[in-house]
Amino acid sequence: MMREKVAIIGYAQSYHQANMPMTREDMVFEVAKEAAKMAGIEREDIDTVINATNDYYEGRTISELFLVMPIGAYLKDYTKVEMDGANAVFYGMLKILSGTHDIALIVANTQGSTFNPHQISVYTLDPTFDRQIGVLNDISAAAIQARVYMNKYGISEEEAAIVSVKNLGNAAKNPHAHRRMPGISLEEVLSSKLYCDPIRELTMSPISDGAAAVVLASEKKARELSDCPVWIKGVGSCQDSYIRDRKLYKLEGLEAAAKKAYQMAGIKNPFAELDAAEVSERYAHEELMIYEALGFCEEGRGGTLIDSCATFNDGQLPVNPSGGALSADPITATGLIRIVEATMQIRGEAGAHQIPGAWRVLAHGQTGICAQQNIVFILGGEE
């Protein structure tokens, strides 16, 4: 149980794109400054700064070395989480709950244009066996995952493609998204370039440059500084076994993470109680698996759920109104962008993709091949 509440009082995200005409430092400076400005704080008010980047994806060892100044960490408590940005929010929350810090600035960034992330994914494999064989990378592993899942539950390629149609269509209304495709059709998705059967160009996430930032505050500070704090109601994180050693047709790790988060937030029936969800689906079929793991539908019924249009923006539980990871995927920033989008929904600041009356929103982040590590946040407005 949490001994006090932690709130998000400021956020910012970049305009994600394929090749940002900015240095990494400029990009990070913009979002960090904007998030602090929104929270109504000065650099002096920040107690701790946590960055989420990955040395491999950034193409340099100690990727945060030159970021100390642009993210405002100069002479401050500072650390780096080398995972998805949502985990950095988790760490910031732990620091606030410890009673040692009151305000935390979380910044996550990746410039995918520096290094091809699919090439780098080979380095995340077991180096003594899988890497040497040279068959697997994140795309081929996802293709195996997709086939295992689709064969087991009789999910068709069309059902997975509907996810792309939904998310890329939603992204058209989101000015921050990278891949925005208004009026995209099922045929367009199914005839896009085949990478590794059944993974196609439009059923996998693009390589993006982008950054996001949030400001976390303790309950006391949040009430002082913000008239619309967004509370962290629940959080759950779980690492699964390595791809060789787990069932690929379901995301058991995510299921466990969601269970913890729901328990903390007091949610019994997520499909009925949540107003929207922002999930990190690196591949279209993964979103269907995420539905099942998050308990939006029964095991194996992800296809049926998308067929019923319940997760479209006008459905019962809109998933990824922002367009999700399929529309922009700056690796370590992706999970943090989900948290930013969920916060925007609750504050009613999402603009064209606003879900009316969203008051309890789920945000999900993942790290590793085939979503090995998952983290789930339940965010909510004032009760």
Add this chain to the structure above:
Amino acid sequence: MWRNIAVIGVGQTKHGIRRDINAAEMIAEAAWKALEDAELGPEDIDAIAIGNMQGFGGICQAELWSGDLFAAPGKPVLRIATGGTTGGSVAQCGMYQVASGLFDTVLAIGFEKHSDSKEPGATMGLSHVGLANMFHLLANGVDVRTSFAYGGGVGAAAGVSAYQACEYMHRSGCKIEHLDMVAAKSRRNAAKNKYAHLQWPNCTAESLAKHPRFGEIVAYPLRLGHICPASDGASAIVIASEEIARKADRPAWVRGLAACADEENQQAENAQGVSILDTSEQMQCRIAAMKAYRMAGIKNPREEIDVAEIYQPFPHQELMYSERLLLFDDGKAWIPLEEGETEIDGKLPIDPSGGVLSTNAIGSSAMQRVAECALQIMGKAEEHQVPKDVKNAVAHGWGGSTNFTVVTVLGDTPRLRW
């Protein structure tokens, strides 16, 4: 911090060139030793913090494929990496995990397997930094052709350290002989530590300086014998809440912890920085030390600290950081060194384990400082146990290009008393 936490178990592998074992097995060895020491099973662990510098071992996110060997599946795992400070940052992450109240028992692991990347491992990691730094400096309009100091930039943290040694010597008036003394002390102490890499029993400043190979100056003022090795190794600690720690025989209570970041030092070297003019100033270390001591309720560190574990891959850093940790006057640390105060049986022993100078498996190094402090408090340091009652110990780590610092203060009594 609203609740007491303590280190209740420590595990280390033998550090050195470990071709007998792979990274996952190495991590598991340290993790299981720590669990055994804490008398806990893997099912008792609520969360895990882990870290290494992935560029140095050639593996990205090693905790994902190796997790099954240290009971990570089903648990929340946080991966932390901050350069040389990694181990210390991981230890602090574990401490915050427990302090938050969300978890009661946490396993924190730091590791590095340099020999897995092309020999020698550290060179690849460092050139990875150096090259990236060059592009950064070019992008910011620094003309590297006219910058002598860029030679230091190519060596990343190691390059900065040679410049820093000169700056420190200028600042303090210490001589290269004092660096010999620190290095010799480290090798001597390492000979008493069964987990250390470079061991040289009875090494003296003269024998090191006159040695045909180790006495050679590599980059002034550093001799080959002054430089840390690139080791393979892992270390782990188990951190627990007060209720669990009370059951342990003699836990090492966490009394204070702080981290601090300063501007990147290479820009300063290139005279393009905005804040750092002297890389031996180390403002961030003073701030972290003051914060950690305040949290620990230590008013006079010189009297109250009984043993210090300082991250010193290069010998001048032991002197410099002992000053920045407020244990000696600025520029005067070489005087107590001459008088033997920092020996294992001295008034204020520094690095009785041999420190980073004798064992440097990057991700493990700053974790080992915390682990060694815990061992000294628990009285389990065996041959290199300092011959006195250790009440407070300070563990230090630096990272980046010597611009990140973590300071952890451990003690024999809890921080908060009811």
